[in-house]
Amino acid sequence: MTLLIKNFTKNKLNPKHLNKIAEKTLEVAKFKKPTEISLVIVGEKRIRLLNKKFRGIDMITDVLSFGDEEVKSGSAKFISPPNKIIYLGEIFICYSQARKQAREKKHSTKKEIAVLFIHGILHLVGYDHKGSYEDSEMKDIERKILSFL
Numbered sequence: 001m002t003l004l005i006k007n008f009t010k011n012k013l014n015p016k017h018l019n020k021i022a023e024k025t026l027e028v029a030k031f032k033k034p035t036e037i038s039l040v041i042v043g044e045k046r047i048r049l050l051n052k053k054f055r056g057i058d059m060i061t062d063v064l065s066f067g068d069e070e071v072k073s074g075s076a077k078f079i080s081p082p083n084k085i086i087y088l089g090e091i092f093i094c095y096s097q098a099r100k101q102a103r104e105k106k107h108s109t110k111k112e113i114a115v116l117f118i119h120g121i122l123h124l125v126g127y128d129h130k131g132s133y134e135d136s137e138m139k140d141i142e143r144k145i146l147s148f149l
Helices: 015-028 044-055 069-073 095-105 109-124 137-148
Strands: 002-007 035-042 063-067 086-094
Touching (some): 002 015, 015 035, 015 109, 015 137, 035 109, 044 086, 044 095, 086 095, 086 109, 095 109
Parallel strands (some): 035 086
Antiparallel strands (some): 063 086
């Protein structure tokens, strides 16, 4: 698993911890193919612009995932590189929104970033939470992964 991180904020991140999160998430999700994921940490302005452009929602959000829908079904439309690594997609996390949510939930920003990153990866590998997120299988899987970290 290869994790590419681009941080557009001045906040510090621990790449080793983020890599561990990605590996554990893919393991629990039973996604065994060699994989590359991009994680982009952004501010409120950028996440709002992305949310408006791609989802038609003009507001700040915490996490956005952009992946190749065909990867989920096993028939990726992109040509596979010789090393057979699958580019799963790109996850954007708004650091300030994560910090705000962490305060509301009374835990660390580091934990909230982990929750959002796990959530984004699960979307990339095909999980969804139609209806109530709180009662979803996705939420249960996130809790399980967090218990390993």
